[in-house]
Amino acid sequence: xxxxxxxxxxxxxxxxxxxxxxxxxxxxxxxxxxxxxxxxxxxxxxxxxxxxxxxxxxxxxxxxxxxxxxxxxxxxxxxxxxxxxxxxxxxxxxxxxxxxxxxxxxxxxxxxxxxxxxxxxxxxxxxxxxxxxxxxxxxxxxxxxxxxxxxxxxxxxxxxxxxxxxxxxxxxxxxxxxxxxxxxxxxxxxxxxxxxxxxxxxxxxxxxxxxxxxxxxxxxxxxxxxxxxxxxxxxxxxxxxxxxxxxxxxxxxxxxxxxxxxxxxxxxxxxxxxxxxxxxxxxxxxxxxxxxxxxxxxxxxxxxxxxxxxxxxxxxxxxxxxxxxxxxxxxxxxxxxxxxxxxxxxxxxxxxxxxxxxxxxxxxxxxxxxxxxxxxxxxxxxxxxxxxxxxxxxxxxxxxxxxxxxxxxxxxxxxxxxxxxxxxxxxxxxxxxxxxxxxxxxxxxxxxxxxxxxxxxxxxxxxxxxxxxxxxxxxxxxxxxxxxxxxxxxxxxxxxxxxxxxxxxxxxxxxxxxxxx
Numbered sequence: 042x043x044x045x046x047x048x049x050x051x052x053x054x055x056x057x058x059x060x061x062x063x064x065x066x067x068x069x070x071x072x073x074x075x076x077x078x079x080x081x082x083x084x085x086x087x088x089x090x091x092x093x094x095x096x097x098x099x100x101x102x103x104x105x106x107x108x109x110x111x112x113x114x115x116x117x118x119x120x121x122x123x124x125x126x127x128x129x130x131x132x133x134x135x136x137x138x139x140x141x142x143x144x145x146x147x148x149x150x151x152x153x154x155x156x157x158x159x160x161x162x163x164x165x166x167x168x169x170x171x172x173x174x175x176x177x178x179x180x181x182x183x184x185x186x187x188x189x190x191x192x193x194x195x196x197x198x199x200x201x202x203x204x205x206x207x208x209x210x211x212x213x214x215x216x217x218x219x220x221x222x223x224x225x226x227x228x229x230x231x232x233x234x235x236x237x238x239x240x241x242x243x244x245x246x247x248x249x250x251x252x253x254x255x256x257x258x259x260x261x262x263x264x265x266x267x268x269x270x271x272x273x274x275x276x277x278x279x280x281x282x283x284x285x286x287x288x289x290x291x292x293x294x295x296x297x298x299x300x301x302x303x304x305x306x307x308x309x310x311x312x313x314x315x316x317x318x319x320x321x322x323x324x325x326x327x328x329x330x331x332x333x334x335x336x337x338x339x340x341x342x343x344x345x346x347x348x349x350x351x352x353x354x355x356x357x358x359x360x361x362x363x364x365x366x367x368x369x370x371x372x373x374x375x376x377x378x379x380x381x382x383x384x385x386x387x388x389x390x391x392x393x394x395x396x397x398x399x400x401x402x403x404x405x406x407x408x409x410x411x412x413x414x415x416x417x418x419x420x421x422x423x424x425x426x427x428x429x430x431x432x433x434x435x436x437x438x439x440x441x442x443x444x445x446x447x448x449x450x451x452x453x454x455x456x457x458x459x460x461x462x463x464x465x466x467x468x469x470x471x472x473x474x475x476x477x478x479x480x481x482x483x484x485x486x487x488x489x490x491x492x493x494x495x496x497x498x499x500x501x502x503x504x505x506x507x508x509x510x511x512x513x514x515x516x517x518x519x520x521x522x523x524x525x526x527x528x529x530x531x532x533x534x535x536x537x538x539x540x541x542x543x544x545x546x547x548x549x550x551x552x553x554x555x556x557x558x
Contacts, residue, residue: 042063042100046070065104066104093138095134095135102117114136117139162196163232164197165337165338169196170235170280171233173210174192174288176289186298188298188304189205190288191218192281192288193281200332201312205305212256216259219259220345220346227336231266232267234268235269259346263346356386358383361379363375363378371417371419372395373418373419376424386399395411397409436457440453443480460498474505486507
């Protein structure tokens with residue numbers, strides 16, 4: 042490397058050009074040029090250690106790290122594989138080598154860090170945070186079920202509430218749990234903090250949130266004050282994030298599921314025994330004791346709200362392949378259901394059936410058995426296009442244009458056998474040619490094709506044109522009264538007329554005159 046740099050410099054190359062030719066940084070070029078041959082030899086001798094697999098690429102990696110201090114070892118590994126496809130090296134080897142080079146050349150990794158600031162707890166009764174979670178539990182029969190829960194926590198006292206379902210939550214369920222938690226707390230917080238869940242929020246809309254119609258109506262009736270966290274910002278609702286983890290690890294972990302009602306009863310007992318009784322790690326107080334004071338600051342629940350008229354279905358967007366996503370699986374809907382931004386309503390029935398409708402209380406368009414696996418395509422037989430279906434019907438339609446439908450069907454079936462990939466195009470040509478002429482012509486053309494073994498739409502079209510021309514020629518023999526003159530009806534004098542004949546010498550004379558001219 043040193044000799045190459047020296048040679049390029051002596052040849053008059055500029056620093057930038059040398060760096061480009063050798064694939065190194067200009068800083069590296071300057072460093073080498075500043076050293077004498079003796080210094081380089083001394084430096085090389087000082088670095089004589091055990092040979093490492095990536096030593097030949099040291100300067101290249103050093104260049105990358107110098108130009109991009111935030112470069113990760115995985116990126117370095119990828120760039121090496123891109124430039125040297127035959128290089129085989131493990132992730133850990135690259136990681137340790139990059140770390141060693143950073144220490145050797147003093148290249149710390151730069152990272153963009155978010156600065157956090159401790160925020161005092163809001164006043165009593167001011168705020169509650171809400172979030173969803175899910176777990177997988179073993180049953181007494183050894184099977185595995187998926188459970189879903191919604192959790193609430195008062196930000197000041199850390200007093201918690203949790204409610205479970207053995208199916209995904211719907212908007213109706215979310216509203217119902219809000220009513221339950223308000224009864225459990227004995228009041229309503231002045232602000233509720235949510236994540237951007239699709240059951241609540243339709244669009245972020247640059248801050249002007251668009252809520253689902255059902256939840257917007259509930260919000261208006263309860264006069265709730267919302268705060269929706271921005272996407273990918275879990276720190277803004279850290280209190281409830283801790284509650285979700287606490288519920289999973291302390292209550293649900295290793296617990297055997299029997300029935301959803303008993304599970305909810307057990308969870309309420311756990312909240313009373315542990316969740317709200319244990320001393321909180323941050324406040325160093327028992328949430329249940331602080332809640333006795335905070336309860337007095339909550340907004341009172343004046344009236345009960347009926348939620349019977351709220352739709353209990355979940356919306357899903359129909360994908361281009363006429364499927365919807367549910368629990369990481371794809372479930373089919375009838376072909377043709379897809380439209381841009383088209384949504385359908387899904388509902389879980391009998392714990393293991395997924396019912397899909399186009400609209401509330403509308404006809405069921407799909408009914409699937411829910412799969413416990415992930416990444417699967419669950420497809421109903423009637424939702425799969427039968428590629429052979431439609432051709433027989435098309436053949437029947439085209440054969441209707443002929444008098445002898447049986448012969449026409451056999452003729453078209455033979456075309457189908459000879460041109461299976463282009464049968465629709467063939468049938469379209471036959472149909473177009475047939476409709477262009479009257480019944481007699483198409484019948485005669487069909488008969489000629491069968492007689493001569495011409496099983497092709499283009500040949501049929503040609504025969505139709507031929508028959509049509511023949512009939513037009515014959516029509517020229519029609520007299521004024523509309524009667525056709527047969528050959529025996531023509532004037533015998535005309536029949537006996539002979540053409541004039543000339544000697545060949547006359548033609549030769551004419552040709553000679555033409556040459557002379």
